[in-house]
Amino acid sequence: MPTNISDHHVFTPRDVTEALQFMALHRDEGWRPLAGGSEVMAQIYGNRAAATGWINLAQLRDQLAGIHEDGTHEDGIHDDGWVRIGALTTLTELRRSAVLQAICPLIRRAAAVTGGVQRQNRATVGGRIVSASPAGETLPVWLALDAEVELSSRDATRCVAYRQFLQEPRQTAIAPDELLTAIMIPIRDRPRQRLLFRKVASRAAGAIGKMVFTAIAGLDAAGHYRDLRLAFGGMGPRPLRACEAEQLLEGHAPSDALGAQAADQLSAELTPIDDLRSTADYRLRTARNLAGAFIAGHIGEQHS
């Protein structure tokens, strides 16, 4: 129970411009955005809130929720080759998006295993990205997709590769006067792909994952891996890509031997920890096994 809920202040901007003005003026006062509230409310009522000033984004949904296939920004500028997902898009909206399902079914999978229906109806894409939970289900998918995040401030808008955006545990590259306004997914020509998303948790729903693994494998005409992405959650202080393994395996054809090689490389590359949800040993075994089986070609679904 919070000692005093009345200590918490809220500013509710009418649009993005007003929000960014406010953030610029009060950049050093510790105000934080309030999106769907799932994280923030649990923190406040668990007496571990990071702030007492909140910028309520509820009225910005018109501008910041939605999935735009042609990458159109709110200012009307087109960005071909990208899908733009507004930061206030809810997980339910991700799940139901035919556009995203066509581009990458992994997004729906990840959204579908993030909490129950109630959470999915409130939690937002942007909120999940900014809270940067090490085992956040959608985060490895954004990593695997080479997504970029769009950060807006009163004076500028910048796009940052999501990989660079993630910093220390639960910390990101966002500045105090910046608002995460969208995540941008590049659409590339990948004729043949094999995909996998697995969340390993203490039960089938409603638990934070022990580990999350997602993989996207392009295959060239000869059946060799091209543009392989292996991303993990819960295997380190933040979601991560197994870059060395990706490089090692690139250009090779799937086989049991290659799967074993992938597993061994991951043992060297990943350093998970023991915590109340699982053990380092178990996390590494599942990472090795799932990635090994994927690289060997046994698991994953075809997508084109």
Next chain:
Amino acid sequence: MNNDHVFRFHVNGQPVEMQAPPMQRLLDVLRETLRLTGTKNGCGQGICGACTVIVNGQAVSACLTPVVQLEGADVQTVEYLSDRDCLSSLQQSFLECGGTQCGSCTPGILMAATAHLRRGGGTNTEELREMLSGNLCRCTGYIKIIESMQQAAAAK
């Protein structure tokens, strides 16, 4: 300092205007201010689903919903489902199929189920298990809850 704001929204079809701290959770507004105690406080962390209510057509956890985000919203609670003593067909199915035991999870499950059925969600067992995965029940093993929902859906 008093940081309360005035909020206006609808609860069970009735307009509500109230003064409250903006980060007050909907759960406390319903239970303490409006004395609608059908909505239960099971965990306060959005995990058990006992406080599920419908906001603008969607099932949400009242314990994670701040009143500041309810401006203009349409909130429905378990008290809205029945007309005085006459149970809705969903409630009647729960009574006939044994879908409620201790009853703590029941209001939340009814609201999650109502939102699902209203939007035409699927009613095979698999779909209902997934739909129920945000509501914990310790008494039933969920089987009679699913049967109750299927009976109600079939009666439509």
Next chain:
Amino acid sequence: MKTTESALGNSVPRREGAAKLRGDAQFLDDLPRDGAWFAGTVRANVPHARLLGVRPDTRFDWDRVVLVTAADIPGENVVPVVLRDQPSLAEGFIRYHGQPVALVAAPDKETLALALESISVLTSPLEPVFDIDDALAAKTSIFGEDNVFRTVEINKGDANAALQTADVVIEGEHHTGAQEHAYLEPQGMQAEWNGDGITIRGSMQCPYYLVKAVAELLDLPQEKILVIPNLTGGAFGGKDDFPTMLGGHAALLAWKTRKTVRLIYERGEDMRFTSKRHPARIRHRTGFTHDGRLVGMQVEMVLNGGAYGTMSPLVISRAAIHAAGPYQCDNIHISARVVATNHPPSGAFRGFGAPQALFAVDAHLDYCASKLGMDPLELRRKNLIRRNGTLATGQNVGDDASAGEVLERALRESDFITRREAYAEFNREADSRRGADRFLRRGIGLSLFMHGTGLSGYEEVFFHSGVALHGNADGSITALTSQVEVGQGTRTIVAQLAAEGLGVPVEYVLTEQPDTNQHPDSGPMASRTATIIGGLLITAGKRFREDVERRQGSLLPDPLVFRATVAKLVASGERLEVREHYSPPPEMRWDEEKHQGDAYPAYTWSCCVAALEVDTLTGEAVVLDVTAVQDVGKVVNPMFAAGQVQGGVAQGLGWALLENVVWKNGVMQNANLADYSIPTAMDLPPIHAVFLEHPQHRAPHGAKGLGELPMEGPAPAVVNALRSALGIHFRRVPVTPEIILPAWEARNLE
């Protein structure tokens, strides 16, 4: 003329069901507050220490709140459950992290939160002990000289000699973990000072425990204490003994403030600091002939009781009595101890020690079958208790012997033999399959077990449970028991049972919220409502009818006429009331000291089959389906009975696979409903409940106990199914993927 059809065997809808579904059924925290103060608990933050005192921060204005410490207690500072070792508020020593040291009541939540933050507990640490071996070695002293709350020994024949001459002796050690009740309504109590006494309302199973406890604590006569159990949102044993402490706390605050005080735990507090199922270590040494006949069993069982005795002395008794399972063996030695550690006190939990004992014996039996090269079904068929067989206590079960029948029925219902073969084939061909299926292994396993009906041994005599029926002016009849509606359907089945005895439609019988003024003490829950209380209600009902017919001077088979007669008699000023008290059947013999004789009037026999699939990439086991067959004597309400089985199996599957209490320095680390994983709808399979009805002869309607039993089958069935899937014998529940995966990988390296 119309006569009444039996009220038993019908799925009568839940009496308070509509109120629960409308949302107007009121649990404790739903009651109007009417100025009740908010209350909270000041707790120790070390697991073992000398308590030096509490230090209120002088910057807080303590006149705004009321603070209670042990020094304020007017009566005896004790939570009287069995041993009287537990103080209501810590005095002298801290025995577990989170132990209540002081209580605070405040007019509002914010003031309460500030007050709780403004007080510190001063301690001087002592070495804590968490492990049962360390406790037995008396590395640190918690209880008595040896840290043993109670030892129970059961001897039948000469197990030692039998094991020396057995053809084969097989040993096995099994472990079970703590389990959190996770009722959806957290613990809560409200106490009100009414001038010269206390009224307590709350979430509880056993109102009479509280009357005695609060009277002692406040040094008041028992008649000054009125306890009104509120509608209770799930209990599972967690609201059996624990509310005795919590109700005492609320009463102390009400007494000191002279106000109404409501004390409700938040979820995390409830999970961290209330009781859990006793963790157990159970060792078996089992002797067989070459062809698999049981000739000797030695069972050594140790339960971790935590810091105080609570229900442990009774839990260990039931655990010991069930430790040899439903098997015939002439030479048995059971040694069962429950030890003190610096964990929060373990307490009552559905099954009451029997699940731990039954898990070990039935998992061990499958292991023995593999060592003997026998089919585990054959090993069970050869050794299960039959007609006139004798259990470990020497009790002759007479005709109450359905172990064989539930086994065969479960095999048929689950298509066990065919599926076992199909799964073996599936597993043999795994490597040749393509895709994700190549990593899957399937298995099917079963458990055979029994649960003693009613309380163990003398306990039923001790409680001397009573029920009453009285006639009302409108001709209805009110059934009075102290059985509390916690979700199991008590209000409805009490009416059904009384109606059966009365020979009237169930609608004629009223059941109400009990209170300790009006309602006789009918004892605790313990799967007793349908059988023990039911028997009393049926007998009382018959006597009530005889009384009415005698006064009227004629038989009254027509229920409408009977009702009109009751109304007429009551209107004419006659008092129609019948009371009935339990006394054990005269032929039952029990020696508590030696734990010999007729431990229970009857046994519910059951067989549970679980089929599962393991993903060998992750070690995750998914249960495909469960079949639970039980001989319950008589089904009172089929819908409720199936609900009890399905819910019990769900809780048993949680204990078997998911529910892992993570301890660190005696504190539960995963004390929230996300990280402590009770099953969601997506974790549970179809659960098929099958009932056999062979009436027991010691109850007028033949019913036996049901509530606890269904949770006992899944854990051994799951471990046996894992053996069938993976060829590995697991010795621990919960058997999590963290255990399964390394074991599978180690086996494949061999």
